[in-house]
Amino acid sequence: MKLRRFAAVLMALAMLGAAGCSQSETGSQAGGDASAASTDNGGTGNTGASVELELLMTKPETAGVMEEIAAKFCEENEGVTINVTSTSDGRTVIQTRLSANEMPDLMNTFPLEEFYKSMFADGRFVDITDQEFLNNVKQDTLELSDYEGSYYAVPMSVSTYGIYVNNTVLKENGIETTPTTWDEIIAACETLKANGVTGFILPNQDVGNVAQRFERTVGIINNDSNSEFQKIASGEMTAADSPTLNAWCDYNDQLLQYANSDHMGMDYDVACADFSNGKGAFMLSGTWMLSTIQQNNPDADVSLIAFPNPTGGETKVPINVDTAFSVGETCKDMDVGIQFLSYMTQPEIAQMYCDVDGNVSLIEGVTYDIPQHQGMLEAVDSGNVFVTAVNFWPDGLREEIRPYCQVYLQDQNRDAFFADAQTAIENIYNG
Secondary structure, three states, rough: HHHHHHHHHHHHHHHHHHHHHOOOOOEEEEOOOOOEOOOOOOOOOOOOOOOOOOEEEEHHHHHHHHHHHHHHHHHOOEEEEEEEEEEOOHHHHHHHHOOOOOOOEEEOOOOOOOOHHHHHOOEEEEEOOOHHHHHHEOOOHHHHHOOEEEEEEEEEEEEEEEEEEEEHHHHHHHOOOOOOOOOHHHHHHHHHHHOOOOEEEEOOOHHHHHHHHHHHHHHHOOHHHHHHHHHHHHHOOOOHHHHHHHHHHHHHHHHHOOOOOOOOHHHHHHHHHHHHHOOOOOEEHHHHHHHHHHHHOOOOEEEEEEEOOOOOOOOOEEEEEEEEEEEEEOOOOHHHHHOOOOOOOOOHHHHEEEEHOEEEEEEOOOOOOOOOHHHHHHHHHOOOOEEOHHHOOOHHHHHHHHHHHHHHHHHHHHOOOHHHHHHHHHHHOOO
């Protein structure tokens, strides 16, 4: 039921768009003057008090625009300072800070994921259920972000995942039509390889990126991978006999033939820069990567296409709530924290964020007109979507299995990978 509502919202957003719409922790400070009133307009009115808050972004690609938004908020709110910090390894940073009781005042969260749901359950974030600014969010999608009937995050955008295509690289190598099926992509890679051009840029040094690729593409191969992994955990099936895990190995064996030779030593930032500047034709990622591409090369001619199911089965597009904001239970000024969330739902502010983020905005009044993503919006419009697997897997599975995925990408040793995957799945599902 939730999936159908989610798809309906995305289809409506697609129609609206057609009509009109790092690797280390860093920090930046915004300060300003204005003041306090109601959470309806994001103002705080003139209290005369001063407060300094931290906003943690685990989406470093949007840290820059959040610094701009935070500065604008502070200019309109006298005595408020917001320090924007960012990290690409959000889970590790959050776990470390949880154990040290040093949670940020504000942060972006992923309300569909079990990791964040557990923090909602533990009271780590403020309940915003009764806040009027939630009316600024597309209501069907808002319902997907609840936790046991309450809201602890205001959802801002949803993402899709697929393959970015550097159209310039294809055209320079005589490939005039964008490939859309698995066989067409492999054929294009063969042409590129014959011309001495890299087909896929893979940042396999980045274990977080490896984990995300595993989770997203496993979900495309099998939209109900959770049920299959439950069978592995219960002993009904072995990892070695898993059609899904075998298919994951199969497609990676193929792509590695066309990958950059230094894939095990390449991180995500370098990969994005290389792709943006035409050093390869394809890169797996989601709608959020467009902002990084444009930072590296504003003139890059790219598009995002669906990752075709390499088994030949039906291709569906994974979707997820990509950006949401929450106020920490230990926020130094709850009123200001809540007002900042309200501020983020103002159409002009949400538009600022959407224009950089590249994901589909969920805020009323925001237009989405990103030609590089029109193909994905058409896929969504057709209804071929599924909520990505991380929202159904037990908390920690992606992190437990990711080092073994990374090793497989280096040595292609299936026996070792299946043995390690078996252990990882059993530990998480039976633990």
